[in-house]
Amino acid sequence: MILQGGYNEEHKVSINTAKQIAKALKKLKIDFKTLTVNPHTFEKDILKFSNKYICFNALHGSFGEDGKIQQILKLNKFRFTHSNHISSANCFNKLKSKKIVKKFKIITPSFEIIKCGNINFKILNTIKKKFSKFVLKPVSSGSSHGLKIIKSNKDLYIFCNELSKFKKKFHKNEQFVIEKFITGTELTVSVLEKNSVAQPLEVTEIISLNETYDYQAKYIKGFSKHFIPARINKQNYKKCLKLALKIHKIFKCKTLSRIDFIFNKKQNKIYFLEINSQPGMTNLSLLPEQANYQNIKFENIVLNLISNPR
Numbered sequence: 001m002i003l004q005g006g007y008n009e010e011h012k013v014s015i016n017t018a019k020q021i022a023k024a025l026k027k028l029k030i031d032f033k034t035l036t037v038n039p040h041t042f043e044k045d046i047l048k049f050s051n052k053y054i055c056f057n058a059l060h061g062s063f064g065e066d067g068k069i070q071q072i073l074k075l076n077k078f079r080f081t082h083s084n085h086i087s088s089a090n091c092f093n094k095l096k097s098k099k100i101v102k103k104f105k106i107i108t109p110s111f112e113i114i115k116c117g118n119i120n121f122k123i124l125n126t127i128k129k130k131f132s133k134f135v136l137k138p139v140s141s142g143s144s145h146g147l148k149i150i151k152s153n154k155d156l157y158i159f160c161n162e163l164s165k166f167k168k169k170f171h172k173n174e175q176f177v178i179e180k181f182i183t184g185t186e187l188t189v190s191v192l193e194k195n196s197v198a199q200p201l202e203v204t205e206i207i208s209l210n211e212t213y214d215y216q217a218k219y220i221k222g223f224s225k226h227f228i229p230a231r232i233n234k235q236n237y238k239k240c241l242k243l244a245l246k247i248h249k250i251f252k253c254k255t256l257s258r259i260d261f262i263f264n265k266k267q268n269k270i271y272f273l274e275i276n277s278q279p280g281m282t283n284l285s286l287l288p289e290q291a292n293y294q295n296i297k298f299e300n301i302v303l304n305l306i307s308n309p310r
Contacts, residue, residue: 001053003069003080005036009145010061016282018058024302032056039063043072054309055080056302057278065278066092066140070310079309083254083277091251091277094177095139101272104250106243108272109262111179113139116171121160124178128156133181138170146170149181182271184264187230189244190279190287191257192296194304198248200241201290205230226286228293232263240270253277255305258287 002025004018005011018034025032035045037059046055055078063069065082067089073080083091090096098108112127119136127134128150136148148166150156159166170176186206191198205227229237244259251257258279262271279287281301288298 001049002032002034002056002058003037003064004034004058005038006059006061006064007038008061008063009141010059010064013280013282014058014060014064017060017280017285020281020283020288020298021056021058021302024299027299028303030306037063037069039068042069043076046072046076046078051076051078053078054306056306057081058281060278060280061145062092062140065276074310081255081305081309083252083257084310087252087254088277091253091257091275093140094137094274095175097251097275098177098272100250101247104246106247106272107269109135109180109182111177114176114178116167116174116176119163119167119176121156121163124150124156124160127178128153131178131180133183135177135179135181137177137179139175139177146176151181182262182264183266184262184271185230185232187232187240187261187263187270188286189240189259189261190290191244191248191253191259192287192291192301192304193255193308196308198245200244200248201287201296202228202293203230203232203237203240204228204286204290205232206286226289228290236263236268236270243270243272247272247275251275251277254310255308256287256301 002018002021004014006014055073057080059065065088067085070080070085070088074085090100095113098111101108133151138146148159150159188204188206190201192201207225209224240261247259248257258276260273262273279285281288291301
């Protein structure tokens with residue numbers, strides 16, 4: 001059974017992922033049903049079905065990949081794809097994930113935590129003096145939802161002028177990470193498991209044609225460029241692959257994951273940004289693109305996910 005939707009900021013992405021999954025299942029000649037998930041009624045809705053179904057989790061964003069739906073499925077003895085509720089929660093929460101990698105001496109940009117209601121000019125100006133340039137993003141959200149990059153005083157004044165509108169829109173995202181902006185090359189590595197053995201695929205370099213790698217750049221064709229292999233030296237390429245595999249194992253992800261980095265050439269350092277336990281599976285998504293580069297068919301990824309459920 002394909003679980004899609006979720007009525008959150010990534011609802012459309014989930015629908016697109018689900019369409020690709022459905023195509024693959026038809027090719028594999030596997031029968032399936034589709035359930036559009038409403039977080040408020042999900043437990044009641046799922047109990048209308050037999051728990052003999054394997055639930056393919058095609059959800060993204062809150063409720064889909066933050067551990068909540070995984071916990072409900074586990075309690076009701078439904079098997080499901082991807083990672084368990086603990087891994088999912090740790091990956092989705094940017095504060096938790098940053099704290100976890102720091103314990104393993106993996107570098108990540110310096111950061112502060114702030115409640116949405118407490119964001120004001122005085123605090124942001126103090127942080128700007130400390131970090132020079134910074135990124136503001138919700139602790140628990142995906143697809144660059146609520147992302148703001150402040151590089152100059154002009155950026156700061158523009159953002160503060162629309163602050164009340166911003167707070168109104170994102171008040172449900174209680175906590176925000178304010179992270180030091182690292183200048184560099186955006187990189188991502190997908191990790192796939194085969195016979196329970198995890199392997200990093202490739203390093204993709206992402207060039208956003210927008211100012212930031214935002215929702216439009218991620219999901220609308222023509223707004224970003226992907227370079228596989230990334231245009232970095234062999235030593236750093238290998239380091240990226242090794243680092244991604246290590247992080248996948250640290251978070252105890254299952255079947256697949258995608259890890260995002262930023263490479264600062266001047267410092268020759270690779271910074272961990274985020275880990276995604278349920279990366280997009282649309283026809284523009286990075287993981288299927290890396291798999292295709294290695295001649296791994298999309299249907300084989302889907303088959304692997306449903307053959308190794310939780």
